[in-house]
Amino acid sequence: MKKCVQCGSPKMNGSMEKYRVLIGRDKHVTRVPAVRCDDCGESYLNGEDVQAAELEIAAKLVSKPNMSGPEHRYCRHVTGWQLDQTARAYGTDRENLRAIETDERRVPKRYRVHVAKLVKQALRKVKTTLP
Numbered sequence: 001m002k003k004c005v006q007c008g009s010p011k012m013n014g015s016m017e018k019y020r021v022l023i024g025r026d027k028h029v030t031r032v033p034a035v036r037c038d039d040c041g042e043s044y045l046n047g048e049d050v051q052a053a054e055l056e057i058a059a060k061l062v063s064k065p066n067m068s069g070p071e072h073r074y075c076r077h078v079t080g081w082q083l084d085q086t087a088r089a090y091g092t093d094r095e096n097l098r099a100i101e102t103d104e105r106r107v108p109k110r111y112r113v114h115v116a117k118l119v120k121q122a123l124r125k126v127k128t129t130l131p
């Protein structure tokens, strides 16, 4: 990026920016490489770096002994799994999976194990703009 899209300034520099995600009631913060405009402060993130940051958060979630419904939904979502597809893989239906992901029902252990595998697989494939 040569010029700031926001203000047209050529003073663009690499930086690390905070990246925040709200999962259920919990705020998660990590940092992502970005290009920042020295004049207006606007920062620009790369899609691959955002995906890497989201997977980093997901990796923390799947390493916990328990998982909330919204955390399961987040991990499923960042690994690209749709609700219907995941419900089929679990041998259940979308209504049940939705109830689980909205904390109406507990997340079964085998669901946590499955989504942890998805996150680990996705982490192996992740690319970033970091050297």
Ligand SMILES: [Zn+2]
Residues within 6 Å of the ligand: 004, 005, 006, 007, 008, 009, 037, 038, 039, 040, 041, 042
């Ligand atoms: Zn600017």
